[in-house]
Amino acid sequence: MEDEQGSLQHNTHGQSEAPRRKGESQASRHKQYQQHHHSPQPKTTTLTAVTSMMPAVINYNVNVQFDPATPQAGKPTNLSLIVTEQKVGEPIKQFDIIHDKLMHLVIVNSEDLSYFVHIHPRLDEGSGVFTIDHNFTESGRYKMWIDVKPKGGTQILTAFRFNVEGQPVHSRANTIAPDQTLVKKVLADGQSYQVTLNFQPEDPAPGKDVILSFEIRDANGKPIRNLEPLMAAGGHCIIIAADAREFLHVHPAEEVDVPSWRGGPFVSFLANFPKPGLYRAWGQFQHEGRLMTADFTFEVTG
Secondary structure: OEEEOOOOEOOEEEEEOOOOOOOOOHHHHOOOOOOEEEOOOOOOEEEEEEEEEOOOOEEEEEEEEEEOOOOEOOOEEEEEEEEEEOOOOOEOOOEOOEOOEOEEEEEEEOOOOOOEEEEOOEEEOOOOEEEEEEEOOOEEEEEEEEEEOEOOOOOEEEEEEEEEEOOOEOOOOOOOOOOOOOEEEEEEOOEEEEEEEEEEOOOOOOOOEEEEEEEEEEOOOOEOOOEEOOOOEOOEEEEEEOOOOEEEEEOEOOEOOOOOOOEOOEEEEEEEOOOOEEEEEEEEEEEOOEEEEEEEEEEEOO
16 A cells, blocks of 8 residues: 655646655655554554645644554445644544535556545544445556645645456456547436547647546437536546546636526636546536536547
C-alpha cells in the first residue's frame, strides 16, 4: 500500500506522482511523507499520509482505516478517514465545504481505470471521523484520492493505493486507447442520454488552459435544458491519467448557488494538463434526480 502527496493548481485541483528512479525509496521520493501500515485491531488496516501544504507551515496527517483489513470483492467495506494537525495530534472536527461537500473521495481501479466512483463520506462532528461503507465489485489494485479542507486551513489533496481481494478477479483491459468517438450513450436509472465532449482548442496540449465542453441530449437527440445542480454546480468532472499518476479535480467556471437553477445542454470546465499522455475524464450531471456519468479517453499531445 502506498501514500502520495497532493498539490493544488489554480481553479483545478491537480495531484501528480513522479516516476520512481531505480534504487529510490518511497521515503526519498516524498521526503515530507511517511507511510505507516499497521493493524491496531485484527480486522482493520490503517494508512497514514503526512502532507505539508505550502506556503502555510501546517502539516496534516490523513489517516484511512479499512474494516475488514483487506477489502473483499462483493462484500461491504467500512472506510474511516481522520484528518489531524500534526502538531496537535487530535482529529480535526470542523471543515469547510468544498463544492457542496465536506469531503470528496474518488476511487478507481489503477490497472486500467475501468472502475470509478466519486463518493462523500459523512462526518461525525463529535469524533471528527469521516465514515462510509463501500462495496467493491471485483478484486484488483485500486487507488483513492481524498479532497478535504480543514476549517480556515489549507485544502488537502492526497492519495493512497490499496488492494482488494476475493472473487471475481478483475480482468485487466489489454490497453487503454483514445476513444474513436467523443459521443457516448449513457444510461442513468433506466433513462438513456447522449453525451458529447468537445475541446477548445481542439487538440489539448500540456501546460495550457483547455476548455472541456460537455453537451447533454436525450436518447432522441433533443438538448437537455433542465439539468439540475450537482455539488453546487452545473456538473462535475474528474480527470485521471491512464497510469493513475495524474489527477485533476475540475469544476465548471460558473458555480450554481441556487437549488432552483436549471441549465444545459452545455456544461464547460477549465483544465490544465501537467504533461502529455492518455487521460480519462468522467463528466457527471444530474437530470430529474438521475445521476449520469459519461467517461471519455483522449490524448494530450505536446
